[in-house]
Amino acid sequence: EYKNPLGVDIDLETGVIPGAKKLVRRLSDLKGYFADEKAYEELLKENPVVYEVYAVEQEEKDGDLNFATTVLYPGKVGREFFFTKGHYHSKADRAEIYYGIKGKGGMLLQTPEGRAEWIEMGPGTVVYVPPYWAHRTVNTGDEPFIFLAVYPADAGHDYGSIAEKGFSKLVVEEGGEVKLVDNPRWKE
Numbered sequence: 001e002y003k004n005p006l007g008v009d010i011d012l013e014t015g016v017i018p019g020a021k022k023l024v025r026r027l028s029d030l031k032g033y034f035a036d037e038k039a040y041e042e043l044l045k046e047n048p049v050v051y052e053v054y055a056v057e058q059e060e061k062d063g064d065l066n067f068a069t070t071v072l073y074p075g076k077v078g079r080e081f082f083f084t085k086g087h088y089h090s091k092a093d094r095a096e097i098y099y100g101i102k103g104k105g106g107m108l109l110q111t112p113e114g115r116a117e118w119i120e121m122g123p124g125t126v127v128y129v130p131p132y133w134a135h136r137t138v139n140t141g142d143e144p145f146i147f148l149a150v151y152p153a154d155a156g157h158d159y160g161s162i163a164e165k166g167f168s169k170l171v172v173e174e175g176g177e178v179k180l181v182d183n184p185r186w187k188e
């Protein structure tokens with residue numbers, strides 16, 4: 001049985017994929033993720049939307065592909081820029097491709113041992129996420145950071161260890177610059 005091909009037009013201004021499943025992550029969904037807990041509690045009074053995902057997903061079968069746009073809003077919790085939760089794939093060896101559409105940001109990647117890498121992203125940037133690397137995107141600009149992700153349909157999301165320990169690095173603003181600093185809560 002053949003599945004039907006599909007063509008959709010991403011709205012390059014808003015990141016919306018018509019007909020896609022929409023997921024909204026507010027600050028309250030990111031409890032425990034940001035280093036500055038006081039600043040988190042303060043901003044929680046407004047509980048802003050941190051990011052939205054528009055996903056076109058297939059059955060979790062080997063060989064098939066999913067794709068999704070993410071609209072990551074600008075903002076900070078204390079000095080730390082707004083980010084996505086970040087995850088390993090449940091099938092840890094599944095790779096992924098990101099493509100920058102609008103705005104400015106970057107991707108923080110990490111091996112299970114805590115070796116971190118930072119890759120800056122803007123419109124047109126392609127990022128290859130190798131097997132086994134956790135990945136989180138960060139908005140370092142002042143407009144929504146929008147990108148497309150393409151990933152195996154059976155990859156799944158494993159949020160557990162990132163939710164618990166975070167990444168080994170934090171992406172913060174320091175004197176108007178983007179800096180990577182050690183995460184005091186990181187322990188192997």
Ligand code: 6PG
Nearest residue numbers: 053068070084085086087149151
């Ligand atoms: C994926 C992609 C990507 C990601 C979103 C939201 O594997 O599906 O990496 O679509 O899920 O950018 O980020 P979080 O899943 O980490 O919340």
Ligand code: NI
Nearest residue numbers: 089096135151
């Ligand atoms: Ni992923």
